[in-house]
Amino acid sequence: MYEGNGVQGTYGAKSDDQIAADQAAVDAQSAVDVxxxxxxxxQAKADAAKAAAEKAQVDVTKALVALEKAKENLANVGEGGDGGLEAALEAARLAQVAAxxxxxxxxxxxxxxxxATLAAQNAQQSAEDDL
Incomplete structure (x- = not known):
């Protein structure tokens, strides 16, 4: 306790306004953290989805190469008989379905x-708005 100039108080005491301001700052920081x-x-979801899209694109390219190879095999069957022709046609059909x-x-x-990217951007905007 101290006393001076007709006022009494406690060293280090905070006013109600200061306590409320401190709590508001803590609440705002919690909202920002969330x-x-x-x-x-x-962002992690967006990154994972982008990686999946890139992998799928690589797979599509591989399937298209397989389709071209099957078409090439079909063209080369020539006089190999119906069995070779049917196998080449089926391989081409399967490659096309896969592609x-x-x-x-x-x-x-x-x-x-x-x-996911849009959701990350919305979350970022929300965090900025909270600040």
């Missing part, structure tokens, strides 16, 4: 990456 964690999660499936997966992965 928002930053959400941003990190969404189509991989293209669809790449499209889905790309859309997922875009959505």
């Amino acid at each position: 928002a930053q964690a959400a941003i990190a999660i969404e 189509e499936n991989l293209a669809e997966k790449a499209s889905v992965a790309q859309k997922t990456a875009e959505a």
Whole structure:
């Protein structure tokens, strides 16, 4: 306790306004921390989706190469008989189906990456707004 100039008080005491301001600062920092964690999660999702899209694109390229190879084999069958022709046709058909499936997966992965990136951007904006 101290006393001076007709005033009594306690050293280091805080006013109610100071206590409220300190609590508001703690609450704001907590909100920022939560928002930053959400941003990190969404960014990780975006990164994973982008990696999946890139892998799917590589797979599509491989499937297209396989399709071209199957078409080449089909062209080279020539007079090898119906068995060789049927096998080459089936290989070409399977390669085309695989290429189509991989293209669809790449499209889905790309859309997922875009959505995750948008979510990360929204989380970033929310964190900035909280500040």
